[in-house]
Amino acid sequence: MTYPTDRPAVWFVTGTSRGLGLDLVRQLLERGDAVTATTRSTGRLLAALGDGVDTARLLPLSVDLRDEEQVAAAVRKTTEHFGGLDVVVNNAGYGYLAAVEETGDRDVRDMLDVQVVGVWNVLRAALPGLRAQRSGHVVNVSSVLGLTAVPGWALYCAGKFALEGLSEALAAEVADFGIDVTVVEPGYFRTDFLTRDSLALPETTTEHYPAVREMVAQHLELQGKQLGDPVKGAAAVIDRVVTGEGPLRQLLGSDAHAYATAKVRALTANVDATAATAPATDHPAT
Numbered sequence: 615m616t617y618p619t620d621r622p623a624v625w626f627v628t629g630t631s632r633g634l635g636l637d638l639v640r641q642l643l644e645r646g647d648a649v650t651a652t653t654r655s656t657g658r659l660l661a662a663l664g665d666g667v668d669t670a671r672l673l674p675l676s677v678d679l680r681d682e683e684q685v686a687a688a689v690r691k692t693t694e695h696f697g698g699l700d701v702v703v704n705n706a707g708y709g710y711l712a713a714v715e716e717t718g719d720r721d722v723r724d725m726l727d728v729q730v731v732g733v734w735n736v737l738r739a740a741l742p743g744l745r746a747q748r749s750g751h752v753v754n755v756s757s758v759l760g761l762t763a764v765p766g767w768a769l770y771c772a773g774k775f776a777l778e779g780l781s782e783a784l785a786a787e788v789a790d791f792g793i794d795v796t797v798v799e800p801g802y803f804r805t806d807f808l809t810r811d812s813l814a815l816p817e818t819t820t821e822h823y824p825a826v827r828e829m830v831a832q833h834l835e836l837q838g839k840q841l842g843d844p845v846k847g848a849a850a851v852i853d854r855v856v857t858g859e860g861p862l863r864q865l866l867g868s869d870a871h872a873y874a875t876a877k878v879r880a881l882t883a884n885v886d887a888t889a890a891t892a893p894a895t896d897h898p899a900t
């Protein structure tokens with residue numbers, strides 16, 4: 615994508631009343647760009663932005679990302695209001711901490727509805743326009759836990775791993791249309807992510823996973839002490855889009871980089887360990 619320089623770029627950002635999404639909206643408005651900010655509560659978003667931010671180029675929309683019609687209407691309103699769309703940021707997401715067997719059916723569906731179905735709804739609505747104009751940038755906010763999985767985070771990882779697969783395929787599909795795709799993989803960032811307002815827990819737990827309970831307690835304790843600065847995180851995302859330079863996956867944070875490095879080494883060792891056994895299932899060469 616060639617980032618527009620002769621007019622304000624138009625951004626569509628999901629999950630904006632808190633955290634990284636809120637910092638993105640704030641910095642984009644300060645740049646003079648135009649932003650559609652979707653949220654479950656426009657009141658909370660506007661209160662969080664406060665009086666110090668010029669909202670003339672803000673279109674705040676209350677959207678249930680799980681609802682395809684609502685998402686399509688939000689993208690339509692964006693192009694009607696601002697005359698186009700350049701950048702889509704699928705940012706909305708939340709954590710969920712439980713052992714696999716403690717994770718309820720409704721909890722699984724809710725997570726995948728937000729982190730996979732919701733993203734797909736946004737893409738289905740936005741891609742035809744980006745494809746027709748042969749320009750655009752899709753940013754999908756994943757996590758380093760979209761690359762590596764740890765005990766107690768299975769459901770969150772399932773959603774983010776799905777987002778990674780979707781994004782990698784999408785990047786290859788739309789490159790010829792001039793559409794860029796970036797997957798953002800933060801480590802721990804000092805947002806509301808680990809507060810009880812954002813983090814979900816299972817309805818019931820069992821006594822069989824004391825290590826998971828301990829991990830949950832440690833993470834609630836970590837709130838406010840995370841390594842990553844969301845102001846810098848939002849700036850890094852904007853910079854990646856504006857310059858158009860960088861790889862498909864943008865890790866954010868030295869913790870994320872260390873986890874990803876360990877995962878790549880373990881995966882390489884795993885792939886190497888099957889080098890002799892994998893070909894055994896081939897049909898004989900004819």
Ligand SMILES: NC(=O)c1ccc[n+]([C@@H]2O[C@H](COP(=O)([O-])OP(=O)(O)OC[C@H]3O[C@@H](n4cnc5c(N)ncnc54)[C@H](OP(=O)(O)O)[C@@H]3O)[C@@H](O)[C@H]2O)c1
Pocket residue numbers: 628629630631632633634635636652653654655679705706707708709728755756757758799800801802803804805806807808812840
């Ligand atoms: N902070 C971290 O440590 C960290 C690490 C790796 C990845 N991430 C990812 O970064 C993204 C932003 O998270 P954050 O750190 O900024 O956390 P946050 O402060 O809790 O903000 C999350 C945002 O996502 C939206 N959201 C949360 N639950 C939702 C739901 N059930 N349905 C729809 N929207 C929902 C909220 O939007 P509204 O309330 O405005 O609707 C909120 O603004 C997420 O995708 C998260 O998975 C965060």
